[in-house]
Amino acid sequence: MSVIKVAILGFGTVGEGVYRTIQSHAEEFTAVLGKKVEVAAILIKNKQKKREVREDVLLTSDFEEILELPQLDVVIEAIVDKEPTFTYLKKAIGRGCHIITANKEMFAHYGKELLELAKVNNVSVGYEATVAGGIPVIQTLRQLLKINRVSLIQGILNGTSNFILTEMREKKQSFAESLQQAQENGYAEADPTNDIEGFDAFYKAMILSRIAFGEEPDWQDVERQGITSITSELITAAEKLELRFKHVASISREGGRVVAAVKPVLVGNENPFYHVEGVENAVNVHSDIVGRITLQGPGAGMFPTASAMIEDLVYVCQSRSGERNIVKNTVEISETSKGEQKEYWLVQGLSNNSGVTCIDEVSTGINLIESSKKDLDLLAGQHPGICYFSILGEVDLAILNKEAATVI
Ligand SMILES: NC(=O)C1=CN([C@@H]2O[C@H](COP(=O)(O)OP(=O)(O)OC[C@H]3O[C@@H](n4cnc5c(N)ncnc54)[C@H](OP(=O)(O)O)[C@@H]3O)[C@@H](O)[C@H]2O)C=CC1
């Protein structure tokens, strides 16, 4: 029986998960592909560290040794940083290998080049694991995009942030304790700033934007905010309003251009994101024929991510070119959200004489207010201590037992 020879770059949470899954699901690969899949080599940084791999696997810290293997069909990349990753993958494509990556930072920056290069070299690129861990969102979007016109994508795209927010709320743990737990579970990036400051979700949003809308917004125009400003006090105040903090990326086409934002928002029980807890991610796709669909599943971790990569392994072995005939059918959403209309916000740090309509002081120094985004942005520009979070959907004001709003 012929064999598909694979190299895995990286043997951390993801790389080891891919290796172990290839061993544990050997029969399924053979049944689906009609060929055996064999890991020929693994690239690591630290050669002194003990790894549990078969003796016939080449363990090396020199990528050139991998390129020189007599047979190499697929390179599966699970290392960190843009470089040397991009260079390695270009070389792999040049050698005629299909490539599969989990590295969203690298792919958000260089995905376009890699896809073009792959096309020229008649090989395929799998990047399902770059967005939302184990959820097959990229394959689903590819499928949806054939006829449906997508208008809006919203997603909880970072497992670490969602895990931290859940732990803080449910277990009353501190931010630092919750982050440490996420790191121990293998969810966080090597530099967790990427998770908690929203860079990771931003990269994922840009990858989704390219698939769904055929283009990305200007990166400078994307509002990116992480979860570091969310304190236990804010979480408790939100709970009093029966709301939960979720870190949400949204991408849509408005006014002839693609717009995106990545930031924490508040959602109520009626919102599908309300019940997305722990390391789970979820992606809502709004499109004209099917309406709204929600995909939900584990957004990080060893085997969920390995699942996305080994499904890609089947995909690249069965297809012969990168991006095939995707027609970018998208539709504009109406321009109602230009920041003019009044919305509800949870705001911390307002001083008296702010001139805003306060519905209630939910906790000391934390107010529920009604304002347009434009006015609030203006106020925050004048008073940099203010932090504010928009509430998606309705707020049940009956919870507050309040007669009337006041201007403060
Ligand atoms: N963790 C997760 O849940 C998910 C992670 N990803 C992405 O997958 C990638 C890997 O993440 P993860 O497994 O968590 O990371 P880890 O830090 O657990 O592992 C990284 C691995 O890459 C190796 N490595 C790093 N840099 C180099 C280099 N320059 N040359 C050779 N080897 C290198 C390390 O070697 P050594 O062991 O010797 O230190 C290690 O084995 C990242 O891009 C991440 O964004 C995507 C989806 C989910």
Ligand SMILES: N[C@@H](CC=O)C(=O)O
């Ligand atoms: N650090 C990332 C890992 C998966 O992409 C996350 O927490 O979502």
